[in-house]
Amino acid sequence: MLRKAERILQNREDAGDVVQSLFVDLVERGVERVELAYLYRAVTNRCLNLIRDRRNRDRLLERQQAALRGPARVRCDDAVIGLDLLIKLSGRLDAHHMEVLVCRYLDDMSQEEIAELVGASRKTVGRRLDRIRDHVADLRESAAAGGGS
């Protein structure tokens, strides 16, 4: 779980906090057995909650260690989804799209795996990925035009 949180947040301290708080909650609730897939979703959502909060963003970017992102085996067209892009996209996409984004471009899941994990149809996952690609392309065009985002 720590590896997964580090892939998203790209720093060990915040990743450690996310995983620790998740397991503290599980112990508090008396959960003794839990599926890896559940933990995966829980870590994703907690990391995205951190990223979504504007007050955390400067700190996350300051602490960013790109190497913790790991090898980019799946790219969004040519773009590697790193922390900076993730932060920008979190201002444009809702929680469902952000979860699919992390599943596809950081956890390197296939559409079938994502559909099974999030409990959506493959068609829905495909539509969300299309929308994600549109926003990534838009952000890259804005950056290339010097307009930022």
Place this chain on the structure above:
Amino acid sequence: MIPACAGPVSWLALERHALGELDAARAAEVAAHLDGCAACRAAYGAIEADRRALPPLPDLALAAAARRRRARRAVAAAATALAAAAALLLVWRDREGQLDRVKGDELTLSLVRERAGDIEHDPAGFRPGDRFKVLVTCADPRPLRIDMTVRQGGAVDRPLGAAEIRCGNRVPLPGAFRLTGSGAATICVAAGGVTDCSELAAE
């Protein structure tokens, strides 16, 4: 440079493979893919390299935690029956053998200091470079937004930003911060008009 992979094995599948959780057919597929794909082999290698020989979680600890939960429920039920009119939310937690109790909108702050690998709870002082975690105890049933500040030498800083937490006993705020400077520091947490502070003297 690791070559790209057209259809990589997801990290989740690699983790399951490393844990031996995949069924035989899927495990064979993954193994065959790893044989022919340097990118996925590198990812799997990272998982293997990270493996640590952690001791198994003792069942005893889980059983003890369950017993404490049951005991807390019993105490809380009795307290609620006795003080129903007050309608106070009581939070009972076991902290190193002591029961902490926070009522209503109370909020308490405690600090954990790390100095060269040594951890100290509720320290009285700091040296430049010491790292601190902030723990909050509160009982509000709603998610609580905590504003944490460090006052030192007339300056006010918010090194952790604001955080939203679910109340409990000694809930860690996300992140940690280091203190520098030679003057005493005052660490405060505030939520809903309630503030608690802790003073740290420079050592």
